[in-house]
Amino acid sequence: MSDLDPYPAETLCEPGSGPGPVARLYPAREVPLGGVRGTYVERTLPQRDLPTVGAWCFLDYFGVPTVTVTGAPPDIDPHPHIGLQTVTWPFEGMIRHRDSVRSDVRIEPGQLNLMTSGRGIAHSEYTVPDAPAGRGLQLWIALPDGHRDIAPHFEQHRELPVHTAPGLRAVVLLGSLAGVTSPAIIYTPLVGADIEIEPATAATVPLDPGFEYALLVVEGTVTAAGTELTPGPLLYLGTDRDDLELSSDSGGRFALIGGEPLAEELVMWWNFVARDHAEIVAARADWESHDIERFGDIAGHTPDQRIPAPPMPGGHLKPRARRPHGD
Template sequence: MSNLCTNPSLGEDGAAAGDVQLLAARAVPLGGVRAIKVDRLLPHRTLPTVGAWCFLDRFGPQHDDMTVLPHPHTGLQTVTWPLAGEIRHRDSLGSDVVIKPGQLNLMTAGHGISHSEFSLGDRPLLDGLQLWLALPAISDSVAPSFEQHTDLPIFEDHGLRATVFIGAIGDVVSPATTYSPLVGADFSLAPGEAATVPLRRDFEHALVVVEGTLSALGHDLPSGPMLYLGTNRDHITVTSDRGARAVLIGGTPYEDDLVMWWNFVGRSHEEIAQARQEWAEGDRFGLVDGHDGARIPAPPLPGARLRPRRRA
């Protein structure tokens, strides 16, 4: 999905307790007058990344039309995880697929790719997560690619059932292509149950409830905010009186410099400026069929030099 916000402030600081932080989302309109409203959790002022995860929007639940015209990406993977509704994805590689809840669309931008996303139906109920994974510096020039996974592995523990859509939980490994150690999983917890989710101590993790209320590490989490769990944990115990659904993300802390602007991830201001110019003038990003040449123009670069995002 395109990041149509061209001048993002990164949101309010979260309340911290040790290395655990509860971070509020901020509302962002995408797409002009008939904007889809999203809740943005990453990047955050105090936390630009969780592992390689550098961007996290929740779109919905809302009845609306998603009409995101072709737009470019560099230096990242897009992870589309719908919770409700169907979305048609087309890209400059020739991919043309419909993604449904429980399925994963994974697009690797590498040096450059463009794509579009349109909801199916008239003002359907849309709900889902759009996430980006920053490629490590040694891998951000990989060839662009696209993959869809409709049969994903399941991790189970007592009343917990988790779809591992990327990375791994314990011995349960997703088939999705990754470029750094990480995890992304969608789990449901039955009412009145307590379950233990194994974690990697060398990972940092975060938890986002998408339905119901979940208790973890002394926090009662409603749908909306993100609980950052920090590092050095080998498990987390979660409970829910009435049942809940949540998404867990994590990975080894991201160490490379990361410059993010609009839909580009790079290492320097010059790299981002070049990508913007080539989207406006060149053929680096290819063409997406079916739109008669229509696409989203790049906004002007800010007056100040773009700098790497670092933690507070």
């Protein structure tokens, strides 16, 4: 997934600390990704005063009805990434993923697709002819300082572990939940899970009190930590929770993300996660100059299909701190 905004805002994400248990709602916002197809998504992370949840720094819901304003397929042409992992988790449809480390795969529901950019990678995402329109989530994970320049690579996991309890089923995409651990490679302590709860169910999910957590309902209605949720807003749960109480009258489905509060300062702009303004400038210049060693070419694409980088904004960054707990 690319952030195709022609004038993306720079975001400085300051180191986080545990706020304790909270229940704070953050609304989704429709974000036009630009381009000739008019693709847009519903974005709930980053927020102005919540730039990260653990190392999770980006969360988009894509698909029906948020496809394109033109009716054209929501294809995303070749574009670059640095300093992050992309997590693609479709609920419906298929996506063809190609990248500069020679991956060429179909992304299907029930499969975790994890791309680690390291110092630099380029990829594209296209719809699959005659397949239903895609719907799902894409998330970014900021790579920690010691791993952000590693060699780029791509993983696809077709079989993922599942935690079950009466009326509840949790597919563990990354990290560990309730003693169940995903095989996916991660570089910072975190968790991501796709959880379904049946109608007329009450359940409790054990949590790591050292993590901060957030929850996004994608189907149905779910009550979590005393807050009733329908699809749309992100519920931030804070830290210091040993478990999460859940219930649903009608049944529902939601994504749970969490991790140790980020102890590093990040700068996010366009498709780049870095540590300062100069790194962003250098990555943009390398993409625009077609630095083949850093970003590489993608088989099946021509150079004119590459998405050009937006212009850099004037000035340097200003800190954007989280809102203090209780404000």
